[in-house]
Amino acid sequence: MIDFEPSEEQALIIETVRQFAENEIRPVSREADEAAAPPATVLEAAHELGLVANGLPEAQGGGGDRSAMTGALIAEELGWGDLAIALSILSPGLVGFPVADFGSESQQNQILPGLVGDRFVPGSLAITEPRFDFDAFHPQTTAKRDGDEFILDGSKCQVPWIDGGEHVVVIATDDHGLAAFLIDRSADGLSAEPERKLGIEGLPTAELTLSGVRIDASARLDAGDTEIRRLIDRGRIALAAAAIGTARAAFELARDYAKERETFGQPIATRQAIAFKIADMAIEIDGARLLVWEAAVAIDKGRDATRLARLAYDQTTRISLVVGDGAVQVFGGHGYIRDYLPELHLRNLAGLASFETLALV
Amino acid sequence: MPIDFDLSEGSKVSQSHYHVVAQEQMRPHARKYDLQEHDLPTEWVDYWWNEGRRGPKDKSAHANDGFVTVCLQAEELCWGDAGLYLRMPTPALGGSAVSSAGTKEQQQRFMAPFRKEGGHPIWGAMAITEPQAGSDAAAIETTADFDPDTEEWILNGIKIFCTAGEGASTVDGGFVVVWATIDRDAGRGGIKSFVVPANTPGMELIGCEKKHGIRASDTATLRFENCRVAKENLLGSAEVKKKGPSKTGDKGFKGAMATFDASRPIVAAMATGIGRAALDFLKEELERQGVTIRYDVAPRELTAIERDVMEMEAELQAARLLTWRAAWMMNTGKRNNLEASMAKAKAGLAVTKITQKAVQILGPVGYSKKILVEKWMRDAKINDIYEGTQQINQLIVARRILDYPSAMLR
Numbered sequence: 001m002i003d004f005e006p007s008e009e010q011a012l013i014i015e016t017v018r019q020f021a022e023n024e025i026r027p028v029s030r031e032a033d034e035a036a037a038p039p040a041t042v043l044e045a046a047h048e049l050g051l052v053a054n055g056l057p058e059a060q061g062g063g064g065d066r067s068a069m070t071g072a073l074i075a076e077e078l079g080w081g082d083l084a085i086a087l088s089i090l091s092p093g094l095v096g097f098p099v100a101d102f103g104s105e106s107q108q109n110q111i112l113p114g115l116v117g118d119r120f121v122p123g124s125l126a127i128t129e130p131r132f133d134f135d136a137f138h139p140q141t142t143a144k145r146d147g148d149e150f151i152l153d154g155s156k157c158q159v160p161w162i163d164g165g166e167h168v169v170v171i172a173t174d175d176h177g178l179a180a181f182l183i184d185r186s187a188d189g190l191s192a193e194p195e196r197k198l199g200i201e202g203l204p205t206a207e208l209t210l211s212g213v214r215i216d217a218s219a220r221l222d223a224g225d226t227e228i229r230r231l232i233d234r235g236r237i238a239l240a241a242a243a244i245g246t247a248r249a250a251f252e253l254a255r256d257y258a259k260e261r262e263t264f265g266q267p268i269a270t271r272q273a274i275a276f277k278i279a280d281m282a283i284e285i286d287g288a289r290l291l292v293w294e295a296a297v298a299i300d301k302g303r304d305a306t307r308l309a310r311l312a313y314d315q316t317t318r319i320s321l322v323v324g325d326g327a328v329q330v331f332g333g334h335g336y337i338r339d340y341l342p343e344l345h346l347r348n349l350a351g352l353a354s355f356e357t358l359a360l361v
Numbered sequence: 362m363p364i365d366f367d368l369s370e371g372s373k374v375s376q377s378h379y380h381v382v383a384q385e386q387m388r389p390h391a392r393k394y395d396l397q398e399h400d401l402p403t404e405w406v407d408y409w410w411n412e413g414r415r416g417p418k419d420k421s422a423h424a425n426d427g428f429v430t431v432c433l434q435a436e437e438l439c440w441g442d443a444g445l446y447l448r449m450p451t452p453a454l455g456g457s458a459v460s461s462a463g464t465k466e467q468q469q470r471f472m473a474p475f476r477k478e479g480g481h482p483i484w485g486a487m488a489i490t491e492p493q494a495g496s497d498a499a500a501i502e503t504t505a506d507f508d509p510d511t512e513e514w515i516l517n518g519i520k521i522f523c524t525a526g527e528g529a530s531t532v533d534g535g536f537v538v539v540w541a542t543i544d545r546d547a548g549r550g551g552i553k554s555f556v557v558p559a560n561t562p563g564m565e566l567i568g569c570e571k572k573h574g575i576r577a578s579d580t581a582t583l584r585f586e587n588c589r590v591a592k593e594n595l596l597g598s599a600e601v602k603k604k605g606p607s608k609t610g611d612k613g614f615k616g617a618m619a620t621f622d623a624s625r626p627i628v629a630a631m632a633t634g635i636g637r638a639a640l641d642f643l644k645e646e647l648e649r650q651g652v653t654i655r656y657d658v659a660p661r662e663l664t665a666i667e668r669d670v671m672e673m674e675a676e677l678q679a680a681r682l683l684t685w686r687a688a689w690m691m692n693t694g695k696r697n698n699l700e701a702s703m704a705k706a707k708a709g710l711a712v713t714k715i716t717q718k719a720v721q722i723l724g725p726v727g728y729s730k731k732i733l734v735e736k737w738m739r740d741a742k743i744n745d746i747y748e749g750t751q752q753i754n755q756l757i758v759a760r761r762i763l764d765y766p767s768a769m770l771r
Contacts, residue, residue: 001369002426003362004686069364135659229657255762269763270770276752279759283703286686287679294366294682301367307656314660315675353660
């Protein structure tokens with residue numbers, strides 16, 4: 001039955017996360033971007049909300065409440081705070097969810113309790129590769145079987161790499177297609193070079209070089225082509241949802257500024273060129289959000305959501321750039337200055353065209 | 362209830378039923394009445410009157426999705442043919458006005474003939490627009506003066522762009538709801554609606570337009586010259602609301618505008634049907650030529666056509682979901698002024714782009730009258746214009762999100 005209303009429980013979660021975003025994330029948004037790192041305090045404070053832990057299995061101490069739809073609602077509010085900090089906060093899920101879905105019992109018992117414990121433990125997932133024609137479903141990082149081991153070779157980029165993280169899930173191609181490996185960040189042959197980016201600087205990322213990294217065969221998660229494509233679909237939903245939040249933040253900035261700023265004796269919001277630009281932002285954000293929700297609900301119903309996730313992600317990518325650019329434009333000269341947030345949101349949202357699996361639901 | 366995008370059983374029954382109607386009763390005549398634009402499409406009109414208006418045979422108590430289900434009907438039938446859809450013998454917007462602003466007696470009097478079995482098809486229509494007043498509905502100049510001796514209102518003026526105006530003005534049993542002012546000085550406060558039965562002396566059908574699209578629809582010019590209607594045909598009260606802060610109660614101008622919150626989602630759904638017709642055909646034609654849309658291929662590997670089609674699909678679905686949201690809000694009586702305008706603005710724009718792009722992608726095949734794609738492009742464009750232009754809807758959205766009264770943002 002058609003319904004657009006979050007449940008009471010979801011409404012409470014939204015309100016909680018929104019307050020957190022307002023009070024804890026927003027005040028440190030600019031500083032995290034300038035420092036290219038999120039303050040540890042905001043990560044610890046977010047960890048206490050249990051946003052990722054809630055979706056991890058009960059057997060290892062999680063909430064056992066895994067829902068792509070709820071995850072999308074959470075991601076949007078976090079993104080409304082700040083996209084980079086949102087992704088940092090959600091990073092434990094990059095290890096947690098693949099291990100929960102495809103890890104052996106031993107891997108689950110080894111990894112998951114740490115993610116639902118007292119401390120914030122950053123997660124990491126390496127999928128994107130530094131090539132313009134990167135294809136998430138056909139990575140060029142290889143995993144060659146050698147007896148009881150695999151040997152990994154390749155390059156990865158845009159890999160979340162927050163201090164204090166221990167593991168990274170590496171997506172590679174083995175003899176059968178897509179494969180995922182749970183690796184120590186300190187593994188031999190794995191080197192990490194910190195990256196500077198156009199945006200999401202508040203999410204520290206690294207370019208990884210894997211040179212003959214030898215790992216035990218048991219490090220391979222029990223996931224093949226089909227399962228990892230599903231994982232990538234979930235990643236697109238998470239990212240699109242967070243981006244919708246950021247786009248919404250940019251739109252609100254533009255709206256509020258336009259009502260204050262005067263030209264020729266009147267607020268610029270009274271000029272159609274500005275008012276319509278802002279109205280279009282609102283319409284496009286609402287439209288893209290519903291596509292993301294539709295994909296999220298399909299995932300929760302166990303359906304193949306590749307097409308829906310793709311369409312939702314691409315639509316979000318398109319409109320986010322327009323919204324981000326539009327917000328800078330509405331701010332005029334001030335939009336160009338780093339004292340104001342629109343330029344930060346634009347830089348963050350411009351990355352959607354290349355991002356892949358920077359968060360999961 | 363959790364957020365959900367699955368249609369209920371009742372919606373699916375309705376959707377498949379109307380899809381078949383569209384396929385079998387509309388598509389076969391679509392090109393004919395596009396070419397013969399001033400002929401009455403009797404095949405369709407008679408079908409609808411004698412059979413179609415009864416709805417699906419399966420009347421079992423399946424739960425449906427309320428106004429979303431109504432949108433599905435509009436989408437399917439406009440997937441069939443938007444022009445023929447507008448030619449349906451039905452009360453249409455005239456009926457909406459009577460239903461929302463009329464007394465029980467008026468509703469019975471004017472709407473009962475449409476529920477009658479047998480007889481001949483009849484139409485309802487609404488006449489608002491004039492040569493000098495479209496978006497600015499408050500600027501209409503058609504007057505209504507009261508004759509206390511006969512207790513009749515006397516209408517004088519010209520109405521243009523009246524959909525179903527030929528049927529509604531000339532076929533006994535039907536009616537035209539006409540907006541007229543009873544006090545020019547009072548601005549919108551003086552605007553009232555009058556039900557003018559078909560063939561009332563003084564109401565004259567001047568002719569029908571030759572249009573870019575929806576050519577099967579009779580878009581009429583009506584002249585009112587000392588056209589007398591009984592005082593019982595006034596919808597709402599005769600009280601003139603002087604300029605000043607509006608009060609609740611009288612259905613008047615604001616009430617009339619509020620009915621657009623209910624009709625905008627339907628119009629958005631109609632647009633969606635046309636857009637889908639073009640997209641469905643495009644994908645089928647591409648498949649026939651060995652081109653499939655690969656949703657799992659990296660962006661750089663996609664052909665330009667695949668990227669275009671995927672964008673068209675996303676745009677159409679965004680429009681559809683915004684429409685469903687606006688309709689769903691009506692199920693629980695929520696005010697949906699903002700959401701209805703968002704849906705209409707998005708749908709009108711999206712299907713204009715989608716249908717234009719479909720013609721472009723199909724090259725000379727898309728340009729030819731041998732297939733319907735070029736017609737759908739022409740049919741789609743009106744959705745960007747009527748029932749509130751895209752720009753008017755953007756204005757409504759802007760005012761709502763900026764929290765500006767109309768005086769602040771023109």
